[in-house]
Amino acid sequence: MSKLLAVGTVAFDAIETPFGKTDKILGGSGTFVGLAAAQFGVQTGVVSVVGGDFPQAYLDMMNQRGINTEGVEIVEDGKTFFWSGKYHNDMNSRDTLVTELNVLADFTPIVPASFKDSAIVMLGNLHPLTQNSVLDQLNEKPKLVILDTMNFWMDAALEDLHSVLKRVDVITINDEEARQLSGEYSLVNAANKIHKMGPKFVIIKKGEHGALLFNKEEVFFAPALPLEEVFDPTGAGDSFAGGFIGYLEKTNDISFENMKRAVIYGSAIASFCVEKFGTQKLEEITENDLKERVQKFVNLVQFNV
Amino acid sequence: MSKLLAVGTVAFDAIETPFGKTDKILGGSGTFVGLAAAQFGVQTGVVSVVGGDFPQAYLDMMNQRGINTEGVEIVEDGKTFFWSGKYHNDMNSRDTLVTELNVLADFTPIVPASFKDSAIVMLGNLHPLTQNSVLDQLNEKPKLVILDTMNFWMDAALEDLHSVLKRVDVITINDEEARQLSGEYSLVNAANKIHKMGPKFVIIKKGEHGALLFNKEEVFFAPALPLEEVFDPTGAGDSFAGGFIGYLEKTNDISFENMKRAVIYGSAIASFCVEKFGTQKLEEITENDLKERVQKFVNLVQFNV
Numbered sequence: 001m002s003k004l005l006a007v008g009t010v011a012f013d014a015i016e017t018p019f020g021k022t023d024k025i026l027g028g029s030g031t032f033v034g035l036a037a038a039q040f041g042v043q044t045g046v047v048s049v050v051g052g053d054f055p056q057a058y059l060d061m062m063n064q065r066g067i068n069t070e071g072v073e074i075v076e077d078g079k080t081f082f083w084s085g086k087y088h089n090d091m092n093s094r095d096t097l098v099t100e101l102n103v104l105a106d107f108t109p110i111v112p113a114s115f116k117d118s119a120i121v122m123l124g125n126l127h128p129l130t131q132n133s134v135l136d137q138l139n140e141k142p143k144l145v146i147l148d149t150m151n152f153w154m155d156a157a158l159e160d161l162h163s164v165l166k167r168v169d170v171i172t173i174n175d176e177e178a179r180q181l182s183g184e185y186s187l188v189n190a191a192n193k194i195h196k197m198g199p200k201f202v203i204i205k206k207g208e209h210g211a212l213l214f215n216k217e218e219v220f221f222a223p224a225l226p227l228e229e230v231f232d233p234t235g236a237g238d239s240f241a242g243g244f245i246g247y248l249e250k251t252n253d254i255s256f257e258n259m260k261r262a263v264i265y266g267s268a269i270a271s272f273c274v275e276k277f278g279t280q281k282l283e284e285i286t287e288n289d290l291k292e293r294v295q296k297f298v299n300l301v302q303f304n305v
Numbered sequence: 306m307s308k309l310l311a312v313g314t315v316a317f318d319a320i321e322t323p324f325g326k327t328d329k330i331l332g333g334s335g336t337f338v339g340l341a342a343a344q345f346g347v348q349t350g351v352v353s354v355v356g357g358d359f360p361q362a363y364l365d366m367m368n369q370r371g372i373n374t375e376g377v378e379i380v381e382d383g384k385t386f387f388w389s390g391k392y393h394n395d396m397n398s399r400d401t402l403v404t405e406l407n408v409l410a411d412f413t414p415i416v417p418a419s420f421k422d423s424a425i426v427m428l429g430n431l432h433p434l435t436q437n438s439v440l441d442q443l444n445e446k447p448k449l450v451i452l453d454t455m456n457f458w459m460d461a462a463l464e465d466l467h468s469v470l471k472r473v474d475v476i477t478i479n480d481e482e483a484r485q486l487s488g489e490y491s492l493v494n495a496a497n498k499i500h501k502m503g504p505k506f507v508i509i510k511k512g513e514h515g516a517l518l519f520n521k522e523e524v525f526f527a528p529a530l531p532l533e534e535v536f537d538p539t540g541a542g543d544s545f546a547g548g549f550i551g552y553l554e555k556t557n558d559i560s561f562e563n564m565k566r567a568v569i570y571g572s573a574i575a576s577f578c579v580e581k582f583g584t585q586k587l588e589e590i591t592e593n594d595l596k597e598r599v600q601k602f603v604n605l606v607q608f609n610v
Binding site: 185218223260303 | 526605
């Protein structure tokens with residue numbers, strides 16, 4: 001069985017939405033990616049760092065879901081990365097209230113020996129040099145490297161970002177970030193320019209408006225499921241990415257046709273994620289739930305001409 | 306052969322976009338609806354009003370495309386409705402520079418005798434009382450009544466709008482207007498509330514993010530085609546509506562399954578409309594162009610699980 005490696009944050013989040021408010025709960029991109037990929041029963045290793053304040057119970061839960069946390073370094077005298085945010089009424093924008101980097105400030109990811117031969121590697125939203133250092137530790141070039149990034153790194157480390165992009169097969173990025181990275185307003189033109197930076201596949205996430213998957217010749221569109229209520233959008237993008245790579249890993253097929261399905265599975269898992277606070281819903285969904293949800297996507301867009 | 310009736314404006318537009326600027330050109334909701342429906346070779350009657358300044362050549366062009374303009378009243382000593390607008394760089398917002406109602410101020414639509422038995426009736430974005438008066442003139446309840454409206458009428462004539470909505474089968478409305486009309490942020494909840502006002506089918510237009518078609522149990526999503534360039538968005542919503550009803554009229558089938566196809570055809574025609582200024586592109590497209598464009602929509606969303 002081949003393996004999946006995800007580098008990202010494992011963190012505490014405190015979230016406020018129009019529906020309620022949480023204390024510090026489990027969060028982080030690595031956590032969401034791992035829990036989403038775990039839906040496919042693949043062997044997923046998460047590389048991250050936490051402090052001595054991080055509950056063993058969270059690691060136990062991740063292990064029970066099939067996530068290997070050998071690569072989650074525990075800095076006993078440090079504190080876990082903490083983010084706090086408040087969503088506006090439209091759920092499409094949020095204010096960051098607190099960002100405490102803590103142990104993340106000095107994070108140097110170390111890929112466990114048992115995951116140096118991973119077939120699929122997800123480079124979560126971290127400094128591009130950190131992302132590059134993960135690739136340097138692998139035995140050989142993985143079958144597929146996926147990178148997530150954000151406007152912060154385009155402002156602060158654009159040259160480094162361009163350097164790691166050359167080594168990446170798939171980039172996931174939101175629409176505004178795609179526009180910033182490419183300097184193009186049209187997402188078609190933006191994807192064309194980003195292809196030239198390295199990634200053969202460009203996934204542009206549009207939140208409640210779905211996601212576009214581009215290769216150099218074709219484009220595929222996956223809608224977001226129209227929901228009565230979005231309870232908490234935190235982690236939706238990471239759940240999407242985790243579902244995408246989990247499906248690719250499970251099916252062992254990185255053709256464009258299969259990537260279309262992977263984008264639908266990622267969208268399905270993201271649609272679950274937003275139904276409850278934090279990782280709660282991802283910890284509950286069953287194989288059957290996922291199957292039914294994917295069918296809803298089929299019904300949503302299927303037509304015959 | 307059954308008939309299609311469209312009530313709306315026939316007007317002059319002067320448009321400025323980041324790509325260029327026009328003098329007064331042909332515009333108006335009735336014009337775009339008629340030209341879009343005409344792609345399907347159905348018998349379409351437009352009811353509207355113009356002034357003595359309206360070029361006969363425009364009417365000739367509409368007639369040549371198969372549009373019956375018997376219902377377009379010409380007020381010889383009046384001036385044609387004129388709108389001028391400037392689009393912002395993102396093409397999603399615009400400033401209205403000039404609105405001269407002119408002959409539209411006293412418009413009382415008169416349905417020609419030959420179209421009083423129309424099977425499908427499109428009530429373009431006009432005062433709800435004007436929309437109501439059109440329905441009153443028909444011999445019998447049409448097979449399908451489609452209504453377009455906007456926030457202006459929700460602010461100025463909400464009670465009248467509710468009155469006409471009771472007589473309507475399909476409403477087309479944009480996302481912000483759906484939220485205003487229903488008082489619900491979630492589009493799923495908005496559609497549920499609007500169903501209760503009368504329309505069995507609710508189409509929520511999201512511009513570059515596509516369109517949602519709801520009946521009381523199901524939802525269908527049609528994406529917008531990702532385009533390299535949107536040249537001029539004027540008339541896209543009306544072209545969508547015209548394509549939708551033109552397809553329904555041609556196929557003589559108002560089942561939900563066929564409405565899905567109609568929404569795709571409407572989206573395809575709207576995607577042509579935005580490629581050139583005003584009605585220019587709608588005057589050029591062939592049956593084969595349309596077929597190819599619809600295939601692009603199939604490719605855009607088609608996947609197998």
